Amino acid sequence: MRSTERVSTQAMAPEATAPDATSDGGRADSRADISEDHLRRLIRTGIALSAERDHATLVERILLEAKAIARADGGTLYLRDPDRNTLSFDIIRNDSLRVAMGGTTGRPIAFPVLHMRDPDSGAPNYGNVCTAAALTGRTINTADAYEPGEFDFSGPRKFDASTGYRSKSFLTIPLKNHDDEVMGVLQLINAQDEQGRVIPFSPQIQSLVEALAAQAAVALDNQHLIGSQRALLDALVQVLAGAIDAKSPYTGGHCERVPTIVKLLAEAACTTDSGPYADFGLTEAEWYELHVAAYLHDCGKVTTPEYVMDKATKLEIIHNRIHEIRTRFEVLRRDAEVAYWRARAEGTDPAAAEAAFAATVRELDDDYAFIAQCNIGGEFMSAEDMARVRRIGERTWVRHFDRTMGLSWQERERAAASPPPPAPAVEPLLSDRPDHRVDGYDFGEVYNLCISRGTISPEERDKINDHIVVTQRMLAQMPFPRHLARVPEIAGNHHEKMDGTGYPNGLTGDQMSPLARMMAIADVFEALTAADRPYKRPKTLSESVRILAFMARDNHVDRALFELFLTSSVYLAYAETFLRPDQMDAVDIPAMLALARGDGPNRPGSG
Structure with a gap:
């Protein structure tokens, strides 16, 4: 356990020796009043932390604001893994040493975790100041690590002996959520007065940093809860999509493959610098909205009978009559x-x-x-x-x-x-x-x-088509939050056509969002190329693209998106992953583009 303490302190120790504070100077600073600037900064920081959604930015702001309020030379923020009962380094900053790891730097922290309990005996690790703060849930303010005390600072002293630096004052604060559970530990090192002398952390400064730590814990807990809710939603979406695919041995994978195609097409639309989609872009929230919609686009199929969905011959019901x-x-x-x-x-x-x-x-x-x-x-x-x-x-x-x-x-x-x-x-x-x-x-x-x-008979076709109505009805009943409000529209309109002849609502292209139009192309292309349908042989790549070209020509799918689908090689990227070798043939891109624009034979299969 003591070697772990040594790793933590070495990571934060400054390059040059900081002057020692006199005992009088330290006491004088401890009596200083908390200024209005401190309070205003604390309020502004609390507001900013509550609004931050990016984890790296959040932990960086927590640590930098704590360092600034306490005028600390260095600091570390540890996060607790409740399953393994460990503290792991999440971000490290040190001004003198110019160390910056974790946070928005992208530089990984390779230091080992701190064990709150001995891995062999299970005994609590009270010797390490960080794990002790996590175990007891109380702040530990160490005025001078060189004075005898209950914590083992032999690691910092050894490092100081080799560098000439003196690691002196430490402020170690547990971060506790609304359930009083410790989420992590914030540790600051070497507070400084206005002359740059190392001093203890005063009670007033400790109170301020504890207030900041409480706000930080709430922000981290909220972020954790949001992440947990997103993980739960993702799991439910995946389970539902998997259940739909598992319901039929022949359409298994459809709900997995369609999202792949639509995401490839959306990426192409985001990166193109010409054509109708030159200004198209998606925020991180909109990407997630597309992700959820793509996996839920056929959720209504849970109500479609298997003997209809998988009908391989005209006389088949449960068996082939x-x-x-x-x-x-x-x-x-x-x-x-x-x-x-x-x-x-x-x-x-x-x-x-x-x-x-x-x-x-x-x-x-x-x-x-x-x-x-x-x-x-x-x-x-x-x-x-x-x-x-x-x-x-x-x-x-x-x-x-x-x-x-x-x-x-x-x-x-x-x-x-x-x-x-x-x-x-x-x-x-x-x-x-x-x-x-x-x-x-x-x-x-x-x-x-x-x-x-x-x-498929007309009644069976109606039942299959009805899955999109059920999809829309199911999605309409879900209380999607604001950032997912468009999921029903994106998922529920992939059978509509640009000319208004689609179903169930006969929408035209200008009544559909770009993402819904992308979903329509993805759904058709997956169905054309699928090799697991009992009622048809898998079409080759060129046959599938040719049919899509006719659909673009007839204004059934978005022609501009179809052209982007070809010119950006989305069709090929998908095919190389999911199509069988015997389906992979050459696609004449110029000919297909011309066909989509109306220059070509009148029907698929001719010419």
Whole structure:
């Protein structure tokens, strides 16, 4: 413990010897009245400390103001780690030695921590003046470290012997918060009178510095509380975003990747010196606002059913119902085989029977292959294909078992509204039954197989789109503080479009903040390049940029931001981290810029 005291004192000892104060001079100063200047300075300092948010600036001001009030040659501010019960150096200043570490200097302090208790025995360390002040919660005013006392100053004396300097007076004050918990220790060294002589710290000066220390502790505690609240908010935001991603094995990571893109784009906008965003900038508070909004932009997805959000095929609900339909085809094939052998048994010409059987099998194979392909979904389904689905669905098969058995009570209630005929019953191969309509969804087989684009029905699309309404409703209910007041707008408008055709509110570009417009591009680009969606293959980098270029041309996303997205290589910085090697291909930047401005083919995929 004593070696630790030595490190602290050596760090603050002046280069040159300061003249000793006479005992009379020290006593004369101790009787000096506290001036009005002292009080005014103390009031101004308290106001300034309460307004300071930057930690480095705060601790530096605390120490420098304490040194100035006490006319001290040096000082150190230690912060306590309550978990490890240690004091660590946070800032050191010394005028004679010209030492400045910590605070706003950026120079790290490499001195070891002071242990308030022995790491092995757990015994309190009362031998060190700083740890003793922290342990007892009382100020320790040492007039002369060379006089015998209860604290070990052998370290400073040893240093003084090697330098010719005398470390004499010390004022060590614990910093206690509103709960009377010690947050740290402020230590000043070598008070000086007006002639520069080293003197003890007077009772009046001690009172002033203690008052300053009390204000400093409140400021540090407030800063700690603000930091704790921010850490809690960050944790809640991360937990919610992680829960949304974890809800679906296919969209996992979306809420992590979108913030990466939007922050890269915001940085590009802040650094550009040309174009519409030349004057764009963000304060530290606005950066944090964007951070929170980016992670919460899809919080409404907690209400979106997984079987809708992850629907990989047209017939999928909880499972892919193509297997049920395939079983019916299997039954029809088996029926055809039975019919073949029955015909043979009844004396039908073998060749004719075999030809009829083969024709039926070919038709079934062809029809099933077509239905299976329709189930996968695609960019467009023709009216002819839809008609064929309906025609195939009208084919019949014979059901021999009661399809109301083994159902849940809800399924039984739906079936009771339109009870099936008793078995054996002739039923269509594909059907849209009344019991397929559940809670606003239509799970009809023909209906879903005839979805014209992708795998999502109109009702399911509405439900997916509804997540942004839920997002806005959830964020509107959160009591965001003033510096986060724009989070709902930034997070909740990323599906709006520049031309007013987006949702849910049909906002135009001039009704959206720049950050909301950045969110729109980030959300689209992540979705285009994502390699974890079950309903689509991952697009290459050039394909994704090309689609975004068309969206910029059609005034769906901010064209100026899209151009910045390309010219600042935001797209590439993201791709190099998150895209698979087989997605990484060359992007023709000039061609994409021209396309976004209206010079190019009329639709994605052409040319």
